[in-house]
Amino acid sequence: MHSVRATPGEGPLFAQVQALIIQRMVDGIWTPGERLPSEFALAEEFNVSQGTVRKAFDALVHENLLIRHQGRGTFIAAHSAKRELYRFFHLVSKDGVTPPPQTSRLISFERRKCSAEESRRLKISKSAHVVNIQRVRSMNKAPVIIENIVVPDALITGLGEDNEIPNELYQLYEQSYGVTIHKAIEHLHARATTRSEACHLSLIEGAPLLEIDRLAFTLDGTPVEWRVSRCDTSAHSYLSELF
Amino acid sequence: MHSVRATPGEGPLFAQVQALIIQRMVDGIWTPGERLPSEFALAEEFNVSQGTVRKAFDALVHENLLIRHQGRGTFIAAHSAKRELYRFFHLVSKDGVTPPPQTSRLISFERRKCSAEESRRLKISKSAHVVNIQRVRSMNKAPVIIENIVVPDALITGLGEDNEIPNELYQLYEQSYGVTIHKAIEHLHARATTRSEACHLSLIEGAPLLEIDRLAFTLDGTPVEWRVSRCDTSAHSYLSELF
């Protein structure tokens, strides 16, 4: 069969195996939560040794793309509320380190043509449409974050029409639209609260706010969501661990 | 010799090898920049196979503790200006992503008894002494950050007496005092500029500032430095990548 070796591709075998696995995820052949064939089965299919498949798996596990369970098998990683909390939500309460439970209140929801900036950030055509969600997130019943979320309409057709908008959007993208968020880049600034923000967050106008400007990407590097969160950091802080 | 197997310790062999290697770094037997024995040499010493040593090395390379050079050997990772920039300095210019060159201006330097808060954060005795540095960092000649740095005096005796205080302190800690910063935890807040900060940063009082509260740790988890940086984020942003 020589599925891998017949097309030598580039570089080490394990990297080629890795790329093939990722490609199957991108193509939707393997979906989040699904169990992969065993290491030996894949080794036979790709005509490499089991150790080579293992090495490819190892790398993908480190990238949070696969999850192994001894005795059960290897699975495509899926977003879960718990996982999401730690990976993509870095605001922690000031004293304890525990991320408090959250609720969201929708402020506005609209489907409209994208702005020039949105077109640039999301790499979509200037005439494309987007879904724009604004909401306030509360922790322990106190409003803490005001979020402005922009997603290309094409990626999530029908969102908000027949279904509720859940707290954890990334699970929704994944489960309902087959869009898996894999990476995000955040730019943080300190900004003064505007009048309308002050109203939503029970702050005074001009108070310092932490602004988190996040662009989220799928597996193949396509930007999927642009989210700007403005956070009241008087009782919380953004946690960043450097290794 | 069965150096590893004779004392079965706990868990997998490669993890024990890993721990032994880390211990030698903590003990100063192997110092930053130094070349380690080859995989085969260590395998013989520890009485394991070369593959097991390799697996231990792999993990340590992922943790930024070792660096491999094909054909040359494996080395203890050392802080370099370039490495430091990417690992522990996340402020980037707003437009380009390139971290601009920096200069520092010393505001104050003193050796004194630690405060209660400093004792708590640095886990040192309430009667211990600390070195306290305050300085302003500029990027492209404009003042951007005001830093307040507190280090236990015991760890860096003599600092600032006979030598200059360099821009990159972590290199100094490592090279002059054998203290290697391996991990840091940062808590970010938005804060209003105080009068004295406003003066140093050429801002108006009350303008929003990004405060970075960082605790830095050595290999064995000892806190070594407490640093609070207050940043003007009008032309820069704190970059955080989530995977």
Added chain:
DNA sequence: GAGTGGTCTAGACCACAGA
């Protein structure tokens, strides 16, 4: 018990650096 991943070993060959 059968199947899976987890660990460990042993040996082969390659690519690179340095004397």
Added chain:
DNA sequence: CTGTGGTCTAGACCACTCT
């Protein structure tokens, strides 16, 4: 040329899960 890490293979045994 020698020694190093980089890759790949093959096979053994263990620990865990499920039926």
